[in-house]
Amino acid sequence: MSDETLLQRLRAAEPVLWTNPGYAPQTDPQAMADVMGAKAAWARFAPLMAELWPELAPSGVIRSTLTDIADLRPALGYAAPEYGTLLVKGDHALPVAGSVKARGGVFEVLSIAVSQARGAELLYDGEDIEKLAGDDARAFFGERRIAVGSTGNLGLSVGIAARALGYKATVHMSHDAKAWKVARLQSLGVEVVQHETDYSQAVAAAREIAARDPLTHFVDDEDSLLLFKGYSAAAAELKEQLAEQGISIGPDRPLILYLPCGIGGAPGGIAHGARGVFGPDVHPFFVEPVQAPSALVQMREGLGRETSVYELGLSNRTEADGMAVATMSQLVAERMQRRLAGVFTVGDDDLFRWLALAETKGLRLEPSAASGFGGPQMLMNTHEGRAFRAMHMPTVDPARAVHVIWTTGGAFVPEEQYQGFVAKGRALGPRFDLKGVSS
Numbered sequence: 001m002s003d004e005t006l007l008q009r010l011r012a013a014e015p016v017l018w019t020n021p022g023y024a025p026q027t028d029p030q031a032m033a034d035v036m037g038a039k040a041a042w043a044r045f046a047p048l049m050a051e052l053w054p055e056l057a058p059s060g061v062i063r064s065t066l067t068d069i070a071d072l073r074p075a076l077g078y079a080a081p082e083y084g085t086l087l088v089k090g091d092h093a094l095p096v097a098g099s100v101k102a103r104g105g106v107f108e109v110l111s112i113a114v115s116q117a118r119g120a121e122l123l124y125d126g127e128d129i130e131k132l133a134g135d136d137a138r139a140f141f142g143e144r145r146i147a148v149g150s151t152g153n154l155g156l157s158v159g160i161a162a163r164a165l166g167y168k169a170t171v172h173m174s175h176d177a178k179a180w181k182v183a184r185l186q187s188l189g190v191e192v193v194q195h196e197t198d199y200s201q202a203v204a205a206a207r208e209i210a211a212r213d214p215l216t217h218f219v220d221d222e223d224s225l226l227l228f229k230g231y232s233a234a235a236a237e238l239k240e241q242l243a244e245q246g247i248s249i250g251p252d253r254p255l256i257l258y259l260p261c262g263i264g265g266a267p268g269g270i271a272h273g274a275r276g277v278f279g280p281d282v283h284p285f286f287v288e289p290v291q292a293p294s295a296l297v298q299m300r301e302g303l304g305r306e307t308s309v310y311e312l313g314l315s316n317r318t319e320a321d322g323m324a325v326a327t328m329s330q331l332v333a334e335r336m337q338r339r340l341a342g343v344f345t346v347g348d349d350d351l352f353r354w355l356a357l358a359e360t361k362g363l364r365l366e367p368s369a370a371s372g373f374g375g376p377q378m379l380m381n382t383h384e385g386r387a388f389r390a391m392h393m394p395t396v397d398p399a400r401a402v403h404v405i406w407t408t409g410g411a412f413v414p415e416e417q418y419q420g421f422v423a424k425g426r427a428l429g430p431r432f433d434l435k436g437v438s439s
């Protein structure tokens with residue numbers, strides 16, 4: 001597809017696969033060191049996490065399942081052996097925050113808590129970290145605030161973690177934040193500020209307000225290495241789970257990841273970590289709504305000029321609220337330049353169709369979280385997908401490839417809302433719009 005055709009199709013909000021010409025799969029010692037550092041930090045936090053969240057005891061580990069979805073293959077259109085091994089990484093059911101955002105948000109809040117407590121000599125080297133769940137620490141954190149801008153799920157994870165430690169917490173939300181997410185935060189004692197603007201403007205306003213208060217730490221979704229690091233450790237978890245299932249990734253058995261993307265932090269962190277642990281044998285793809293392809297337009301544009309989906313006349317409106325982001329994080333764009341295989345887009349109706357199908361197997365997803373199901377179709381049946389495979393896995397038997405669909409949120413969606421999503425998906429019927437994408 002020429003660049004002109006790509007732009008035309010993006011403007012027309014048609015699903016497309018864009019492959020990254022700068023992509024260079026290789027071993028990555030920097031990413032490996034980052035992911036190992038993140039893994040070690042999570043291990044240090046574990047005793048405190050077990051104390052703060054009894055559902056994590058005794059391990060104190062936030063972890064999701066890796067499930068073979070053989071039963072769903074026919075309905076998804078992936079029954080043929082050429083679609084390889086198809087797995088779901090179930091972050092939709094992550095404990096504590098019910099979404100992938102638990103990995104980043106909880107990590108940043110705990111990192112900040114530890115560093116503030118050390119700075120105030122409340123925690124010394126070698127002391128048990130559980131002390132931070134005690135009364136003295138709570139009183140100390142209670143004088144401080146954690147703030148964040150969010151379309152919903154990051155706010156939930158940061159709000160939950162901050163309140164668990166005793167911090168005051170403020171979540172600035174964009175106009176598209178779901179009412180149930182607002183209500184849930186308020187019930188935890190989180191102050192919610194609703195902006196009549198989109199996500200990027202809500203974050204900018206939140207950043208400015210937070211900067212006025214020296215006792216406020218602002219979790220900056222557009223520019224946070226701590227969030228990025230927290231997400232990256234998921235790749236080490238995935239590697240262990242693949243090994244437990246007897247799946248060994250290598251040149252003849254590549255791993256392909258389909259990662260739902262909003263600002264880019266969660267999928268970027270996971271892609272970065274995956275490159276660290278799987279080297280050249282992993283190919284990460286982001287997926288975005290047709291009306292909000294912020295990573296696609298930024299990665300296509302390259303670094304140096306921040307670009308937005310509005311420039312293409314798109315609305316940034318989608319039922320996939322976690323992905324309603326017009327401009328990608330520049331921090332992530334920079335790190336993805338050579339590490340990201342590509343980006344594809346999907347329409348909202350297909351999100352509901354996949355969500356309803358996933359429900360039949362007990363996977364409780366929100367619309368954003370279902371987007372990765374389009375990945376194998378894009379890689380196997382489009383011109384761009386075929387060209388990508390010819391270039392990056394020319395000798396691989398497709399039946400040996402391992403596709404991981406990362407489902408990123410949903411466990412906390414209230415029942416009534418969730419049943420509405422399922423009903424909508426069923427009413428739309430089983431013919432995916434994406435099936436028509438073949439060139």
Ligand SMILES: Cc1ncc(COP(=O)(O)O)c(C=O)c1O
Binds near residue numbers: 153263265322368369
């Ligand atoms: C369910 C879900 N999936 C994916 C994402 C995308 O994460 P990021 O914005 O870090 O790219 C979000 C973001 O809120 C989300 O809520």
